[in-house]
Amino acid sequence: MQPNMANNIRVECLPSGEALKLFEEKVGSETLHMHPDIHKLAEAVAEECAGLPLALITIGRAMASKKTPQEWEYAIEVLRKSAASVLPGVGKEMYPKLKFSYDCLPDERFRSCFLYCSLYPEDHPIEKDQLIHCWIGEGLLDEHTNLSSARNQGHFIRGSLIDACLLENIRGNYYVKMHDVVRDMALWIVCEFEEKFFVKLGVQLKELPEAEKWEEVTRMSLMGYQIENLTEILECPNLQTLFLGSNDLKVIMNDFFNSMPMLSVLDLSHNMNLKELPVGIANLVSLEHLNLSWTGIRRLPVELKTLAKLKYLNLELTIDLRMIPQQLISNFSKLQVLKMLACNVGCSLVLEEMEHLKYLNVLTITFRSASKLEKALGLKKFFNCVIERLMLEDFNDSRSLNILALANMQHLYSLGLLRCMNLEEVKIESNKIEGVGFFHSLRFVYLSKCDQLRDANWIIIAPHLEDLVIINCKSLEEIISEEKFGEVTKSKANTNLFSKLKILHLICLPKMKTICSHALPLPRLKEIRIKRCAMLKKLPLNSNSAKGQRVVIKGEEEWWKEVEWEDESTRLAFLPSFKPHVI
CATH class of the missing domain: 3.80.10.10 (Ribonuclease Inhibitor)
Known part of the structure; x- marks a missing residue:
């Protein structure tokens, strides 16, 4: 679905000499010296970037692996043709040329992971592990026999996107973000090639927006708005990812999730006014990834036990959570990741039930007494987990x-x-x-x-x-x-x-x-x-x-x-x- 991208984007461009210097720096001297013709061809490619710094950087990184004149000549041909399919009002030197870096990604899996990042709001810090677990939940990565192998592939893809300058590391490499122009380019690709995303840009929403074809949407992001109530049923039979984080959510009607049978990733995080989950969440029979961190929920409904495919559950900083029904956690027989750092519910429940979680691999947890820590340290299952974050409170x-x-x-x-x-x-x-x-x-x-x-x-x-x-x-x-x-x-x-x-x-x-x-x-x-x-x-x-x-x-x-x-x-x-x- 077409995001709102009518506004022109103003970008300061470099003089030709500085542009060529930046481009050659990103290509690297080894490639530039692989053949005597490459230097001249590099000038032609840099010229096609029209002084746009981001294009020079991303295309320069993409060309770093091109060692023959034929590959460079082909790149020039592609870049010159790209001007014919520009987005109206943006300028011929923008998205089509940046898309060259996207096209140079190794395969469709890398490209899908890149486009997925555009679901996050502009300049939004994306926690790298959270992103990778969303990729896993959506099925974007290969089938792996264990979580560690899947996460390693996710880190490899993330690193490749950073090397291509399509993502950038921030905050000590714990987070990544998309440059706003790269994100706009990603959303342009989504629109141009009819990917079924729903992302609203440049508006402040207080209620669900209207759409003509909800049934076609596969990924929806309504993060970072001011939506308070979800009181309408959305017919989204093909929806796989739904981001509703960082809103002002207070009420989700019980039937809201009734028509989302394919939903595998749900993010409700950073909604501190959300005190209750609707029992209708039990209808999300395909759900693998559920993020409830930084919400105001007071109890988990027992109806969650129907989420038989759940592999990832994030309850970090749910400081108002008072009750988790007995045997609910252990009922998630496929659970691989359980995040409970600074969750108000004590660790005793987890320690009692984790022995039944055959596939549990990653754990974050808070201990509130030395005796409970000592008990945990004596459990074999506890030490078999990857304990990533620990708080003694x-x-x-x-x-x-x-x-x-x-x-x-x-x-x-x-x-x-x-x-x-x-x-x-x-x-x-x-x-x-x-x-x-x-x-x-x-x-x-x-x-x-x-x-x-x-x-x-x-x-x-x-x-x-x-x-x-x-x-x-x-x-x-x-x-x-x-x-x-x-x-x-x-x-x-x-x-x-x-x-x-x-x-x-x-x-x-x-x-x-x-x-x-x-x-x-x-x-x-x-x-x-x-x-x-x-x-x-x-x-x-x-x-x-x-x-x-x-x-x-x-x-x-x-x-x-x-x-x-x-x-x-x-x-x-x-x-x-x-x-x-x-x-």
């Missing part, structure tokens, strides 16, 4: 945590400690320092309201940590103590402490004095944010820290004036980095 039955008890979670990439008010110590034994690097996958650590903790020494065993956020820990005095730093240095186990760190946020830490007593290289550092840490006078920086990086340091101006520097050259090096914190 409201630990009030323990003063100490042995962090190495989690060391077997080889795929753990996010760990949070929240409101562990009695926790005084996170232990890491000195004789284990030689084993620094237990948590090879750990990328994100979040500590909040752990008021008895005085240090965060245990972080030294996470060698690939990228994001460290510590908030409202009243007694925290240092992150890495002098003693622990000495042990690490002596053992030579991790001489490049924080070598992958990109983000460091320290907020409301009234006793914080030291991050680390020694200056660190921090070669990947991008941002430091300090707020309400009045006693923190020195940063672990010298003139060699973060070499080549554009580091941003955010904080209060009064705090910045009091910072003590290693020497004058360090102060001058980081003076341009400061940005005052704006309340």
Whole structure:
């Protein structure tokens, strides 16, 4: 169905010299030198891009693998013909030429995965794992004997789309997004070649839009609008994906899903006013992927047990969820992915029923007591799962945590400690320092309201940590103590402490004095944010820290004036980095 794309798009174009330089940079010198004719042919291809940066980049990447003059001559022919099929009002140098990069994708599977990304709103950050699981739920990937193999193929396709400059990495590579012009081009392809998508552009919806041929639609995206009520039955017998996330949904009528027998992917996430699911959701007998994260639902209806094909269930941050019927989770016999991080329902239910989930492979979960964590660690099925994200919250039955008890979670990439008010110590034994690097996958650590903790020494065993956020820990005095730093240095186990760190946020830490007593290289550092840490006078920086990086340091101006520097050259090096914190 035709999206609204009547508005012209204004794009600044490059002069011919700069355009050719950018194009050749993307093609690469190896290809350019494969044959003496290719240089001249490259000029002709670059000329067809009409100075449009995105066309130069995407077509340049597509031509990087073309090693013969014949392939280049064919590309010129295709690009010159493409001007005849332009979208009215957009300009001949736009979508048809960009489509060349789409046509150069390896096969139809890659192209289908690319077009699927256009269902997300303009400039919308797309969580990469969520995207891949949608591809799996829609059946866009090959048949695989296990989830790990399917996800690996998804990552390969995602990487190929990034290499082709049709997607771009953002937010530390955890998310991707489509450039707005690339998305418009994708939607143009959808319209031009009669793919049955329904995507509304450039409008603010408060109710379901009208369409002449609902029965033809295979994918529908109504994300990011202000839709409050779904009170009409849609006859969509061929619909496979429905995105309703990030609306103001309050009511979904019981019969809304009655005529969607083929629906396999349903996203209702980020609708905090949605308190109840309609019992009619039980009619979605083909559903494989259900995302209810960030919704206000209070209970899961027992009728969900009819969803016999469900493989993916996301209940993360359902903070109002009070009740999941007994045996409901275990009834999803094909379930492969269960996401319950910060779900209000406790972990006991999951631990009791997960033994019946033969195919469960990926799990995110919150533990609210040391005893329940200890119980889980004794379950074989728990350790057979890929634990990707873990939160320890409201630990009030323990003063100490042995962090190495989690060391077997080889795929753990996010760990949070929240409101562990009695926790005084996170232990890491000195004789284990030689084993620094237990948590090879750990990328994100979040500590909040752990008021008895005085240090965060245990972080030294996470060698690939990228994001460290510590908030409202009243007694925290240092992150890495002098003693622990000495042990690490002596053992030579991790001489490049924080070598992958990109983000460091320290907020409301009234006793914080030291991050680390020694200056660190921090070669990947991008941002430091300090707020309400009045006693923190020195940063672990010298003139060699973060070499080549554009580091941003955010904080209060009064705090910045009091910072003590290693020497004058360090102060001058980081003076341009400061940005005052704006309340």
